Amino acid sequence: xxLRFSKMGKIRFxxxxxxxxxxxxxxxxxxxxxxxxxGFSPHPLLSFGLALxxxxxxxxxxxxxxxxxxxADELSYSELPALLTPLLxxxxxxxxxxxxxxxxxxxxxxxxxxxxxxxxxxxxGQELQERVERMLAAPSLTIHRERKGRQTxxxxxxxxxxxxxxxxxxxxxxxxxxxxxxxELATHPRGVRPGDLISAFGTDVVLxxxxxxxxxxxxxxxxxxxxxxxxxxxxxxxxxxAGRAS
Amino acid sequence: METLWPQVERLLLGVxxxxxxxxxxxGAQYPVHGPGKVAWLLLYPDxxxxxxxxxxxxxxxxxxxxxxxxxxxxxxxxxxxMEAAMRAAGVPLFSxxxxxxxxxxxxxxxxxxxxxVYTNVLNLLDLADVPLHAADRGTDDPWVIAGGHCxxxxxxxxxxxxxFALGDGEEIVGEINAALRDWLATPSPDRSRDDLRLTxxxxxxxxxxxxxxxxxxxxxxxxxAPNRPGVPxxxxxxxxxxxxxxxxxxxxxxxxxxxxxxxxxxxxxxxCTRGCRFCQAGMITRPVRxxxxxxxxxxxxxxxxxxxxxxxTLTSLSTADFSGIEDTVRDIIDDPVHQGRVSVSLPSLxxxxxxxxxxxxxxxxxxxxxxxxxxxxxxxxxxxxxxxITEEDLYSAVDAAFSQGWRRVKLYFLIGLPTERDEDVxxxxxxxxxxxxxxxxxxxxxxxxxxxxxxxxxxxxxxQWFGQDTVDELQRKVNLLREHARSTRGLTIRWHEPxxxxxxxxxxxxxxxxxxxxxxxxxxxxxxxxxxxxxDLALWEEALAAEGLSLHEVAHRDRDGQEPLPxxxxxxxxxxxxxxxxxxxxxxxxxxxxxxxxxxxDCGACTGLGLEHVxxxxxxxxxxxxxxxxxxxxxxxIPVRLVGGVRSVAGTG
Numbered sequence: 007x008x009l010r011f012s013k014m015g016k017i018r019f020x021x022x023x024x025x026x027x028x029x030x031x032x033x034x035x036x037x038x039x040x041x042x043x044x045g046f047s048p049h050p051l052l053s054f055g056l057a058l059x060x061x062x063x064x065x066x067x068x069x070x071x072x073x074x075x076x077x078a079d080e081l082s083y084s085e086l087p088a089l090l091t092p093l094l095x096x097x098x099x100x101x102x103x104x105x106x107x108x109x110x111x112x113x114x115x116x117x118x119x120x121x122x123x124x125x126x127x128x129x130x131g132q133e134l135q136e137r138v139e140r141m142l143a144a145p146s147l148t149i150h151r152e153r154k155g156r157q158t159x160x161x162x163x164x165x166x167x168x169x170x171x172x173x174x175x176x177x178x179x180x181x182x183x184x185x186x187x188x189x190e191l192a193t194h195p196r197g198v199r200p201g202d203l204i205s206a207f208g209t210d211v212v213l214x215x216x217x218x219x220x221x222x223x224x225x226x227x228x229x230x231x232x233x234x235x236x237x238x239x240x241x242x243x244x245x246x247x248a249g250r251a252s
Numbered sequence: 253m254e255t256l257w258p259q260v261e262r263l264l265l266g267v268x269x270x271x272x273x274x275x276x277x278x279g280a281q282y283p284v285h286g287p288g289k290v291a292w293l294l295l296y297p298d299x300x301x302x303x304x305x306x307x308x309x310x311x312x313x314x315x316x317x318x319x320x321x322x323x324x325x326x327x328x329x330x331x332x333x334m335e336a337a338m339r340a341a342g343v344p345l346f347s348x349x350x351x352x353x354x355x356x357x358x359x360x361x362x363x364x365x366x367x368x369v370y371t372n373v374l375n376l377l378d379l380a381d382v383p384l385h386a387a388d389r390g391t392d393d394p395w396v397i398a399g400g401h402c403x404x405x406x407x408x409x410x411x412x413x414x415x416f417a418l419g420d421g422e423e424i425v426g427e428i429n430a431a432l433r434d435w436l437a438t439p440s441p442d443r444s445r446d447d448l449r450l451t452x453x454x455x456x457x458x459x460x461x462x463x464x465x466x467x468x469x470x471x472x473x474x475x476x477a478p479n480r481p482g483v484p485x486x487x488x489x490x491x492x493x494x495x496x497x498x499x500x501x502x503x504x505x506x507x508x509x510x511x512x513x514x515x516x517x518x519x520x521x522x523x524c525t526r527g528c529r530f531c532q533a534g535m536i537t538r539p540v541r542x543x544x545x546x547x548x549x550x551x552x553x554x555x556x557x558x559x560x561x562x563x564x565t566l567t568s569l570s571t572a573d574f575s576g577i578e579d580t581v582r583d584i585i586d587d588p589v590h591q592g593r594v595s596v597s598l599p600s601l602x603x604x605x606x607x608x609x610x611x612x613x614x615x616x617x618x619x620x621x622x623x624x625x626x627x628x629x630x631x632x633x634x635x636x637x638x639x640x641i642t643e644e645d646l647y648s649a650v651d652a653a654f655s656q657g658w659r660r661v662k663l664y665f666l667i668g669l670p671t672e673r674d675e676d677v678x679x680x681x682x683x684x685x686x687x688x689x690x691x692x693x694x695x696x697x698x699x700x701x702x703x704x705x706x707x708x709x710x711x712x713x714x715x716q717w718f719g720q721d722t723v724d725e726l727q728r729k730v731n732l733l734r735e736h737a738r739s740t741r742g743l744t745i746r747w748h749e750p751x752x753x754x755x756x757x758x759x760x761x762x763x764x765x766x767x768x769x770x771x772x773x774x775x776x777x778x779x780x781x782x783x784x785x786x787x788d789l790a791l792w793e794e795a796l797a798a799e800g801l802s803l804h805e806v807a808h809r810d811r812d813g814q815e816p817l818p819x820x821x822x823x824x825x826x827x828x829x830x831x832x833x834x835x836x837x838x839x840x841x842x843x844x845x846x847x848x849x850x851x852x853x854d855c856g857a858c859t860g861l862g863l864e865h866v867x868x869x870x871x872x873x874x875x876x877x878x879x880x881x882x883x884x885x886x887x888x889x890i891p892v893r894l895v896g897g898v899r900s901v902a903g904t905g
Binding site for chain 2: 016017019020021023024027028030031032033034035042048060061093095096097213214
């Protein structure tokens with residue numbers, strides 16, 4: 007079973023692990039037939055997609071839960087969002103549910119890129135636009151970041167698939183300019199997080215808010231979401247979104 | 253009532269574990285503040301992950317929010333990075349639910365579960381922008397209240413706290429609330445803090461330190477006595493008669509982020525009469541009051557359905573003593589509604605009651621960690637502390653555990669106990685070694701962890717007169733133990749920082765002069781002293797020296813029976829004679845049995861409070877009283893009241 011949910015508002019300050027725990031509790035309360043692992047410390051067989059950095063919001067998070075063999079067919083997937091959302095904290099809304107085949111690859115392997123909407127402080131307007139253009143024109147963009155406790159140097163340019171300023175929302179508020187950006191960032195071979203991207207803008211640009219709007223799977227030249235919001239659940243297989251939603 | 257959320261939100265991307273500051277837990281309440289409602293901010297003066305599970309705070313949270321003349325929210329100590337961000341941005345201490353400034357509450361009520369958090373209490377008052385000293389607070393400042401086990405020696409915090417609530421909080425919290433409500437209803441110019449102080453001092457169990465003065469002679473305390481007429485010379489703790497009247501927390505808080513005890517907790521009884529002489533909790537919470545087993549089962553099934561947890565802990569000071577514990581555990585595990593997915597953990601397993609059957613039962617669903625607490629390394633030592641576990645009991649419990657598939661067993665010990673000799677310390681290594689050998693019979697790779705804490709004597713216990721070991725002596729004993737444990741593969745020794753035991757001793761048995769020391773440590777940056785990476789004994793030594801006090805005077809010196817103690821005006825219901833006799837018995841290695849099933853030793857808790865032990869069965873659990881195995885099933889009057897009103901037998905007094 008695959009579930010799609012949002013994570014908006016105060017709850018964005020919880021971690022990926024926190025989200026896993028809140029799902030385990032909610033699924034137990036729902037009494038859905040989630041399969042347990044074997045062994046001395048059985049736990050529900052859940053698999054989450056790419057970790058959402060703590061502090062980021064999302065309109066498209068995913069969770070795969072393995073169901074007991076006997077239970078999967080009897081579920082009414084279209085009713086699951088209304089059943090599960092009240093069992094989850096404020097800010098987490100289940101958008102869709104559907105059965106997926108056991109042959110489907112894991113979310114972590116399959117998702118190739120994510121769309122982000124970003125809000126930055128410090129620099130806005132024309133200045134921000136120029137930096138966006140400079141970054142896109144650059145053959146490489148090296149940033150310093152900490153990974154597994156070690157400082158590394160990485161070129162993030164190949165992972166920036168698109169980067170635009172959303173002009174219509176560009177505001178200047180008093181002395182604190184706010185800029186809004188939209189980006190599509192690749193997840194392989196090494197994912198780029200919104201914070202990594204913003205660090206390439208220079209130290210005067212500060213990430214204020216980030217929201218993951220879509221995750222994309224690419225297969226045989228087609229791209230689609232792991233579970234489309236429009237296919238609210240009754241289909242026994244993943245609804246493949248045609249083309250790119252926006 | 254204004255929310256600080258927009259200001260708080262801006263800080264959260266830059267701090268560690270920001271989920272600690274957002275509230276939103278299942279069970280969190282968002283009460284509407286307003287006239288006629290006393291606004292309580294319940295504070296746990298340590299981090300969110302340690303404070304959130306605290307049951308005392310959660311009980312009061314529900315009781316207060318059920319009243320129509322009170323509202324309650326919660327706050328915890330922000331970690332150092334958040335504190336720095338708050339101070340830099342001018343954001344004061346706030347509640348986690350609605351992010352209301354602490355100053356906007358009528359009451360700031362602190363839970364005092366450990367002494368080393370005292371500097372955090374001061375820090376939280378400062379972060380709240382509330383005057384640090386009770387004497388400096390005005391009519392519009394919040395009332396600072398403190399309760400919990402540490403309140404039984406309130407003197408180190410007497411300068412900073414307006415009222416201490418002693419003992420069980422369920423009833424007194426309503427009485428304090430009513431007094432505050434009436435006082436707040438009086439127009440500001442017509443009321444003074446002094447009026448309310450005197451009203452509060454009239455409530456049983458409420459201690460108002462400003463109404464008492466401590467006198468000293470030759471650098472030592474002479475007495476702490478009322479400085480006003482009509483103020484009681486002694487304040488005695490409150491005790492709830494029947495836990496069945498208080499099935500709380502009914503909607504336990506389920507946190508959004510990781511906390512120390514992430515499971516359902518259900519309190520099965522309060523009080524303990526095993527009589528372990530080092531244990532303050534066992535002394536100050538007497539008598540034993542069991543919750544009816546049926547209510548326990550209801551609270552478990554409702555709590556699990558509410559929280560979604562898959563683990564429940566049955567809490568008490570010695571859960572294996574709960575009447576019918578095996579039936580209760582079995583009923584929970586076998587309840588079909590839990591689909592065989594719920595595990596039960598018992599926080600305090602008694603080795604004399606731990607059999608293969610119990611072992612099999614509690615690991616049916618999930619093998620939780622297993623900890624036994626022999627506390628002393630030799631039988632002689634265990635007689636001194638009245639922890640009457642025989643080596644045979646321990647070995648058969650450990651054998652039962654390893655035979656049921658456990659590979660790792662943890663043992664708790666204390667060092668620095670009264671009359672302790674090196675052979676008692678070495679005895680810990682010997683016990684550990686034998687346990688490893690027993691484990692090897694079942695598996696090649698077993699681990700026994702011996703966790704060793706430095707003993708700190710506590711008020712209202714038989715050891716309150718004992719001069720605790722110095723840091724050097726504790727360190728020497730730790731080294732001695734490690735040396736003797738080194739050759740045993742599979743035995744790991746863990747120890748608590750000896751220097752922290754010294755500071756804990758200061759806060760534990762200090763008198764009112766300790767307030768200035770705590771304030772100096774706080775001003776020097778000494779917050780989060782419970783945390784080893786933040787603890788610094790030098791801060792405490794410098795503060796003591798500046799106040800003309802010493803570690804020796806407060807912590808390391810034996811007291812004689814005549815010396816006035818800083819908590820003499822506070823009563824936990826225990827006769828001083830009883831404690832002194834028990835102290836002399838300890839030195840003579842003489843033991844006392846559990847008075848639930850044997851004649852009364854007249855400690856004072858039942859008779860003085862007009863209470864009785866409330867237990868469901870007159871038959872002691874397996875192992876008899878205190879593991880002595882004596883046959884108590886025949887004859888004798890039973891000094892207990894049976895829950896459910898089956899019969900009532902007066903104490904033998």
